[in-house]
Amino acid sequence: MTLLAGAAHAEYPERTITMVVPFAAGGPTDTVARLVAESMSKDLGQQVIVENVGGAGGTLGAGRVATSDPDGYTLLLHHIGMATSATLYRNLAYDTLNAFDYVGLVTEVPMTIVARKDLEPTDLKGLIDYVKANADKVTVANAGIGAASHLCGMLFMSAIETPLVTVPYKGTGPAMTDLLGGQVDIMCDQTTNTTKQIQGGTIKAYAVTSPARLDIFPDLPTAAEGGLKDFQVGIWHGVYAPKGTPKETVDKLSASLKKALKDENVAARFKELGTAPSPEADATPEALKAKLESEIARWKPIIEAAGQYAD
Template sequence: MRFKTLAAAALLAVGVSATATAQDYPTRPITMVVPFAAGGPTDTVARLVAQSMSQSLGQQIVVENVGGAGGTLGAARVAKADPDGYTLLLHHIGQATSATLYRKLPYDPANDFAPVGLVTDVPMTIVAKKDFPAKDLKELVEYVKKNADKVTLANAGVGAASHLCGMLFMQAIGTQLTTVPYKGTGPAMNDLVGGQVDLMCDQTTNTTGQIKGGAIKAYAVTTPTKVPSLPDLPTTKDAGLPAVQVAVWHGLYAPKGTPAPVVDKLSKALQTALKDETVKARFGELGTEPVAQERATPKVLGDFVKAEIDRWKPVITAAGVYAD
C-alpha cells in the first residue's frame, strides 16, 4: 500500500513539474539552429518565423547558422541538445532525404526529434544564366540534351534542395549533366549571376529577386500552380516537364524528449507566427506562403517526415548519389 502511495505521489510530482515547466517556459533566450549558411532561403524563412515567435513567447529566439554536410551537422547538434525547448532546429526537405543520402548519420531523422510543426512549402524554379540561349523550357531541354557535355548544373551541395531538384530534372530528361556543388546557395547563385555556371534549380525564396531584377533567366516553377509573385512563369507541367514536381517544405523541431507541454507551447507560437501579416507578406514577396494552421502541428510534421523519407528513397537510390 505504501509503495502504491509513493508511486502515485511520484507520478503526481512529475505531472506538476511538467505543468510548471510549460507555464514558466521560456525563461531565457532560445536558439534556433539553421543547418545552412546565413543569407540562404532556409535562413530567410527561419529569421522571419523566429522574430514573430519571439514576440509570442516573450523571449528572443536567436538564429544560429551551423552549416556543413548538407545540413546534417546542424541537425546532429539539435538531436544531441538538452531536451528543454531552448535549442530548436528549422530544417527543410533535407531532414527527410538525409535518411537515404547519408550512409552513416549520427541521428535518426524520423525518431530523434520532437516535431513542432510544418512552416512553409517553397516552390522551386528552373533558372539559368541570363544569356543562356534557350528561350523556354522546351528549348532548354532540347539544348541540354544536345550539349550535355558542355552544360553545367549548380547546386548548394549534396542534400541541398537545389541538389534534389537537379536530380529530378536530370532524371526527367534522361540526361546527366556536369554538376557543380557549392558550399551554400549564396555562392552558387553568385556564380550563376556571373555566368560561371549555366543552370540551377532553386527555391523561389532565393531566386525571385534575381528573376525580377533580370539577373538570371527563369523557365518554370516546379509546383502544380503558378506562383503569384512570378505570374508570367509557367509550371513545369504546363511547360511540358510534368515529372519535375517538387516543393521544399520547412519544419520546426526540438530534441526528442522535450516535454510535450513545451512542444505544444512552441507549436502554438509557430501557428501565431504563421498568421502574422508581416510574415505572410514577406513570404509572399519571396514566392511562398505559410502552411495552413492545421499543418503546423507536431503530429502532421512527424507523419510527413516519414512519408517524405519513403517518397525520396527510390529517387535518390536510382540516382546512385550518396554522401559519407
C-alpha cells in the same frame, strides 16, 4: 509535487531559445527561420535567436540539435533535406525519424528552373532539347549535397533522363554568384533565392515547380506546362525539438508557431519571396511527422537511382 512541477513548467520559456538553422546565414532557409523566430519571440516573451550551424548538407546542425538537452531551448528549423539526408548520407550520427520531436510545418517554397541570362533556349522545351544535345557540356550548379538546389537538380536530370555535369558549391550564395557571372549554365533553386534575380532580369527563368503559376510570376509557366508532366517539388520547412522534449513544451511551441504563421508581417514577407505560410492544420507535430515519413519514402528511390551519396 504535481502542482510545483506544473507551476515550474508553466514558466517556460524562462530564457533565450536557440533555433538552429543547418545552413549558412543569408540563404533561403535562414531567411524563413529569422522571420518565424522574430514572430515567435514576441509570442513567447523570450528571444528566439537563430544560430547557423552549416556543413554536411545540413546534417551537422541537425545532429547538434539531436544531442541537445530536450528542454525546449534548442530547436531545429530544417527543410526537405531532413528527409533526403536519411538516404543521401550512409553514416548519419542520428536516426532521422526517432531522434526528434515534431513541432510543425512552416512553409513549402516552390522551386524555379533558371539559367544564366544569355543561355540560348527561350522556353523549357527548348532548354530540355538543348541540355540533352549538350549533356557533356551543360553545367548544373547546386549549393552542395543535400541542398535544395542539389535535390531539384537530381529530380530534373531524372525527369529528362539525362545526366548532366553538376558543380557543387559551399552554399547558395556562391552558386548564384557564378550563375550571374555565366560560369555555370543552369540551376534549380527556391524562389526565396531567385525571385530578386528573376525580377531584375539578371538570370533567365524557365519554369516554376508548383502545381499552378505563382502570383509574383504570372507569366512564368509551370514545369508541367513546359513539358515536364510530373515535375512538382516544393522545399518544405519544419521545426523540430530533441527527442524527449516535454509534450507541454512541444504543444506550446506548436501553438506559438501557428500564431507566427498568422502574423501579417510574416505572410507579407513570405509572399514577396514567392511562398506562403503553412495552413494551421499543418503547423502541428502530427502533420510534420507524416510529411517527413512520406518524403523519405518518396526520395529514397530517386537518390538511389542517381547514385549520389555522401559519407
